[in-house]
Amino acid sequence: MGFWSKKEKNNSEPTPEAQAAAAIQASRVSMNELVLQSIHEGVVFIGPEGNVHLANPTATQLLGRSYDEILNLNYDSVFDFFDKTGNRISLSRNPIATALKTNEYSETRDLDLIAKDSKKNTPVSLTISPTSPGQNGRSSFVITFRDITKEIAEEHERSEFISTASHEMRTPVASIEGYLGLALNPQTATIDDRAKSYLEKAHESSQHLGRLFQDLLDTTKLDDGQITPKLEPVEIVGLVKQISDAQIPNISKKGLGYQFGSGSVDQQVGGGKRIDQVIYASIDPDFMREIVNNIIENAIKYTPAGWVTVNVRADEYNVQITIADTGIGIAREELNHVFQKFYRVDNRDTREIGGTGLGLYLVKQRVEAMNGRIWVESEVGKGSQFIILFPRISQNEYEQRNFMNQNVEKQEKGL
Ligand code: ADP
Numbered sequence: 001m002g003f004w005s006k007k008e009k010n011n012s013e014p015t016p017e018a019q020a021a022a023a024i025q026a027s028r029v030s031m032n033e034l035v036l037q038s039i040h041e042g043v044v045f046i047g048p049e050g051n052v053h054l055a056n057p058t059a060t061q062l063l064g065r066s067y068d069e070i071l072n073l074n075y076d077s078v079f080d081f082f083d084k085t086g087n088r089i090s091l092s093r094n095p096i097a098t099a100l101k102t103n104e105y106s107e108t109r110d111l112d113l114i115a116k117d118s119k120k121n122t123p124v125s126l127t128i129s130p131t132s133p134g135q136n137g138r139s140s141f142v143i144t145f146r147d148i149t150k151e152i153a154e155e156h157e158r159s160e161f162i163s164t165a166s167h168e169m170r171t172p173v174a175s176i177e178g179y180l181g182l183a184l185n186p187q188t189a190t191i192d193d194r195a196k197s198y199l200e201k202a203h204e205s206s207q208h209l210g211r212l213f214q215d216l217l218d219t220t221k222l223d224d225g226q227i228t229p230k231l232e233p234v235e236i237v238g239l240v241k242q243i244s245d246a247q248i249p250n251i252s253k254k255g256l257g258y259q260f261g262s263g264s265v266d267q268q269v270g271g272g273k274r275i276d277q278v279i280y281a282s283i284d285p286d287f288m289r290e291i292v293n294n295i296i297e298n299a300i301k302y303t304p305a306g307w308v309t310v311n312v313r314a315d316e317y318n319v320q321i322t323i324a325d326t327g328i329g330i331a332r333e334e335l336n337h338v339f340q341k342f343y344r345v346d347n348r349d350t351r352e353i354g355g356t357g358l359g360l361y362l363v364k365q366r367v368e369a370m371n372g373r374i375w376v377e378s379e380v381g382k383g384s385q386f387i388i389l390f391p392r393i394s395q396n397e398y399e400q401r402n403f404m405n406q407n408v409e410k411q412e413k414g415l
Helices: 016-038 057-063 095-102 149-184 193-223 236-245 248-253 267-272 285-301 359-369 395-413
Strands: 042-046 052-055 106-114 121-130 141-147 232-235 257-262 280-283 307-314 318-325 373-379 383-393
Touching (some): 057 141, 236 318, 248 257
Antiparallel strands (some): 280 383, 318 383, 373 383
16 A cells, blocks of 8 residues: 555536646655655654554564554554663653653654664664644654664774874874973973973963873774763862862962852852852762863863852752853853864954864753753853853762662672
């Protein structure tokens, strides 16, 4: 049976105009059918109730079912999705269920599909597009999906190449940097002033190159899933304070002031006495160190005079870390771009300041890998504040998870 068949019965004799219109319509329908039959992308059309109304041959092949078998079935019994850890996804994480609820477009490359009677996971790229909503405001959806096994293998190969190359290049660069350091040290070498100024520039560039290779290595590893966060329950005020306090020498060297603050939104004014709040979150402390250091290093770099302020606070559900500076600021039209790979704002104020353009990309990747969100608010000439939000965990949850972790550790040590 065709997947786009639609027969109309009409007993009265059609006029020549109607016949011509019908012929055009029929040729359009058969053209649509031809396009759908031929594309190498699975296409499934589901109604607002979530049942399959149409599927093309690539879709039935990827799903491992015949067209007649899936017609009118609910999407949930047709699409068998697994996440990258090999677990079947729950309804609450199913993007089709979400689209049916929200009527919104979505796309993902994070899911695997298992065809019926197959044991093999196929990584897919999936898009879910609502058609215009009907009278009750609910949309039908066109779901398109394709096998990205080959793409992922190629991406993996590419990132292997970049990480091996960056790794290999770091060693000679470190050696160049070391020898330039020796040449610039009056205790190990004697050079004239002009040579010194050249070597200083070469030293700076070799440091920049070393940083670039390190950032490239981290970027490819994060993109490729070779580095993943090890989430653990942590008291976050103490951790962030420890990391940012360690930056005080660098902040002072630039002649800037530093302030650290904490406390819950409501407790800070409670009874006139500030209570230092204990806030817990499930995060990876090493990831957190990279994130906070990177944002503070930027705050120092892009602030000619004034302050760097770090604040950790929480409401019932979220922990909010704010790192603010009184620096050059970021123009409104640049705000959305600063977290992109290799993006650097190019203007009179930034041109002389070195950087790789990868720092904030890495920060965002790390924040999101720990289920957090990050954004920046800024005003040119006044300063910027980077705000990070993580889900908060309760003290009870913190203690329970710590207890469980300790038991696992004991079991692993055979105690
Ligand atoms: P870079 O290595 O160039 O600093 P990042 O990815 O860390 O790269 O930042 C991207 C760009 O965002 C920077 O080039 C800079 O223009 C802008 N930027 C980042 N942090 C700040 C800040 N605190 N104040 C002003 N501009 C900033």
